[in-house]
Amino acid sequence: MTGRDRMVLIVVVVLVLLGAGWLLVVSPERHKANGLNSKVSGAQSQLSTAQAALASAQAAKAQYPKAYASVVTLGKAVPAEQEVPSLIYQLEQASNSRSVDFNSIVSGGGSATASSSTSGAAASAKLAGFTQMPFTFVFSGGFFSLEHLFGGLTKFTAHTTSGGLEVSGRLLTIQSVKLAPENAGPAGTVKGPQRLSGTITATAYVLPPSQGLTGGASESAPGGSPSPAAAQSPSSPTAPAIAKVTP
Amino acid sequence: MRAVNLIPTEQRGGQHVGAGRSGGAAYAFLALLAGIALLAVLYGKAHRDISGREAKAATLTAEAQRAQSEASALAPYTSFAALRVQREQAVETLVDSRFDWAHAFHELGRVLTAQTAVSSLTGQIAPAGPATSAAAPTPASPSPTAAAAAASSVSSATPPGSVPVFTLSGCAKSQRAVAQMLVRLRLMDGVSAVALQSSSKGAGGSGASSGGACPASFPSFTVGVTYAALPSAAAAAAATKPGAENVSSAGGKAG
Numbered sequence: 001m002t003g004r005d006r007m008v009l010i011v012v013v014v015l016v017l018l019g020a021g022w023l024l025v026v027s028p029e030r031h032k033a034n035g036l037n038s039k040v041s042g043a044q045s046q047l048s049t050a051q052a053a054l055a056s057a058q059a060a061k062a063q064y065p066k067a068y069a070s071v072v073t074l075g076k077a078v079p080a081e082q083e084v085p086s087l088i089y090q091l092e093q094a095s096n097s098r099s100v101d102f103n104s105i106v107s108g109g110g111s112a113t114a115s116s117s118t119s120g121a122a123a124s125a126k127l128a129g130f131t132q133m134p135f136t137f138v139f140s141g142g143f144f145s146l147e148h149l150f151g152g153l154t155k156f157t158a159h160t161t162s163g164g165l166e167v168s169g170r171l172l173t174i175q176s177v178k179l180a181p182e183n184a185g186p187a188g189t190v191k192g193p194q195r196l197s198g199t200i201t202a203t204a205y206v207l208p209p210s211q212g213l214t215g216g217a218s219e220s221a222p223g224g225s226p227s228p229a230a231a232q233s234p235s236s237p238t239a240p241a242i243a244k245v246t247p
Numbered sequence: 248m249r250a251v252n253l254i255p256t257e258q259r260g261g262q263h264v265g266a267g268r269s270g271g272a273a274y275a276f277l278a279l280l281a282g283i284a285l286l287a288v289l290y291g292k293a294h295r296d297i298s299g300r301e302a303k304a305a306t307l308t309a310e311a312q313r314a315q316s317e318a319s320a321l322a323p324y325t326s327f328a329a330l331r332v333q334r335e336q337a338v339e340t341l342v343d344s345r346f347d348w349a350h351a352f353h354e355l356g357r358v359l360t361a362q363t364a365v366s367s368l369t370g371q372i373a374p375a376g377p378a379t380s381a382a383a384p385t386p387a388s389p390s391p392t393a394a395a396a397a398a399s400s401v402s403s404a405t406p407p408g409s410v411p412v413f414t415l416s417g418c419a420k421s422q423r424a425v426a427q428m429l430v431r432l433r434l435m436d437g438v439s440a441v442a443l444q445s446s447s448k449g450a451g452g453s454g455a456s457s458g459g460a461c462p463a464s465f466p467s468f469t470v471g472v473t474y475a476a477l478p479s480a481a482a483a484a485a486a487t488k489p490g491a492e493n494v495s496s497a498g499g500k501a502g
Contacts, residue, residue, distance in 0.1 A: 003271075010275040018282035026286050029293035036300035043307035050314035057321035060328040067331040070494040074334050129337060132404060143356060151349030157342055165494045171341055173404040174348050176371035201371075203404040205341065215330055222323035 064222070071214050077157040077171035078130055078205045080213040087204060090169040091137060094152040100141035103197075108134055130205040134175075139198045140182055146198045150174065153202070176201040335494060341404075346372055346411050346477060354435040355413075362424035363468075365417035372405045372477070373412050411437075411474040418461035418468070422446060425468050432472055440473040 001009075060067070079086070088105060095102040139149060156169030178199040207213065216223035318325075348370070359365065419425045425446045432441045446468040448461075461467040 007271045007275075010272055014275050014279045014282065017279060018286065021283065021286045026290045026293065029290055029297065033293045033296035033300065036297060036304065039304045040300050040307065043304045043311065047307045047311040047314065050311040050318060053318040053325075054314045054321070057318045057325045060324040061321050063328065064324055067328050069496075071327075071331050071334060073494050073496040074331075074338055076496070077338055078334070129333075130341075143352070147349055147352040147356065150352060154345065154347070154349060157338065159339075159342060160495065165335065165339060165342065167338075167494060167496055171338060173341060173345050175404055176369070177348060178370075179365075179368040181366060215327065217323075217327055222327040 065219075068214065068217060068219060071217075073167050074165075075207075075213045076169060077165075077167045078207055079170075080207045080211065082133060082206055083170070087135075087170050090156065091153075094156075094169075095139055095141075095149055098141070098145045098148045098152065100139045100145045100149050100198075103138040103140055104136075105138075106136045108136070129208055129211070131208055133204045133206055135202055135204060137200045137202065139200070140195055141198070142194075143179070143196055146179065146196060149198075150177070150200075153200075170204050172202045172204055174200055174202045344405055344407060344477060344479075346405055346409075346474075350436065351411070351413070351474070355432075358431040358434055359428065360424070360431065362421070363417060363419045363428045365415050367416040368413065370411060370413045372409045374406075374409060405477055407477050407479040409477045411477070413472040413474075415470045415472065416468065418465045419446070420465060422448075422466055425466060428468075429470065432470065435472070437474045438472055439475045440471075442471045442473070444469040444471055 084107075091105065092102050139146060141149070153172050153174065155166075157165065157167050157171040160166045179196045180199075182195045182197045214223075351370070355368075419428065425443070429441055429443055432438065446466045448466045449463050
């Protein structure tokens with residue numbers, strides 16, 4: 001073996017040693033270090049998500065009094081129970097202020113027309129998580145008084161001009177209206193405003209029994225964890241409310 | 248003559264001048280040491296990176312867990328806020344899907360003249376699709392939203408696509424007054440079709456069944472008024488509210 005051969009052999013051996021050191025020791029460590037970048041990124045992402053959830057929860061806590069007031073107010077539109085006395089009171093008040101007589105209220109759809117229409121309403125109430133309560137109201141008054149009354153019934157729960165909801169009473173969806181003269185006589189021969197009998201088929205809504213008005217929350221703090229999903233649970237048919245008013 | 252190499256044997260070709268007696272092994276050893284030192288530096292740096300990143304990941308994870316636990320403690324508030332939003336949306340959907348009966352009657356009172364007297368008026372929200380009432384005329388061109396709404400799920404007692412239909416019966420002073428009434432009924436907001444079902448003198452007709460017959464010289468008429476199908480709640484909401492979302496109580500204003 002010449003000197004040159006020895007030198008080449010030595011260089012090769014040195015390179016092999018250094019390469020082995022790189023491959024076996026340094027490179028795995030560097031690979032591990034790079035792999036930790038993804039772990040750090042994942043942790044950073046997890047932290048961001050958690051911080052966002054925390055911020056949302058803190059905002060929800062800060063807004064709780066307002067949210068509680070809103071839910072309670074919405075309870076006037078869609079109460080947790082049938083609240084028929086309250087409905088009668090509201091109808092009586094609305095009709096009195098418009099010189100209309102509130103003659104009767106009967107639970108359930110009064111006519112075939114109403115029932116065919118409310119078959120879709122059952123599904124809708126289910127979808128919204130609300131149970132429907134069909135009613136038939138009979139009022140008597142002048143045409144324009146009844147017109148104003150219809151507007152009043154609608155405005156129990158209505159949009160404000162700013163787009164918010166204003167709730168002053170029960171949410172009612174009128175499905176049919178029938179107007180007919182109260183006193184018989186040749187049409188077109190009656191002088192002056194004629195009193196009409198207005199029969200209205202309308203639907204009120206009730207929260208499903210699985211939900212309380214506030215989901216167990218109190219004014220100071222939420223009592224439990226009312227799941228919004230519970231609001232979507234299928235609602236069972238309401239036992240018919242029975243209320244008749246004889247003026 | 249034979250050539251004689253005068254160079255000493257140990258200094259002949261193949262051997263570098265600087266190799267020295269070790270034959271270059273010393274340089275190779277130094278290079279090896281330098282390489283090992285470089286590898287050690289790189290290893291140390293990588294190891295330090297690993298330690299630092301692991302510590303950072305642990306810190307971030309701990310912070311995330313703390314934030315999650317705090318958020319979990321506030322979960323009832325979050326759930327209540329979700330409940331509120333869900334209730335508001337449900338109520339708004341129902342509010343937006345209603346037909347404006349008061350406005351319809353207001354318009355009706357505006358367009359009817361003294362030449363006509365309505366003795367019976369029936370209005371109803373027909374289910375989506377073709378009008379089902381025998382007294383109600385079928386719209387000449389059914390609204391495309393009606394079919395779409397019929398296929399989709401409903402969200403109100405008066406679901407989108409439902410068609411409000413009015414049926415008017417009464418007396419007019421002349422057939423010309425009936426014609427005028429038909430024209431004026433078309434002027435009402437949202438009316439898509441007005442169809443005369445009958446107008447006849449001396450029949451007594453529907454007027455008799457609902458409050459009294461017409462005088463012999465007055466024609467008795469029955470007219471069907473069909474409104475445009477109710478829009479979807481989203482469309483109605485977009486048309487009615489600019490975007491604010493709050494609930495206000497108007498206690499004491501009922502009625």
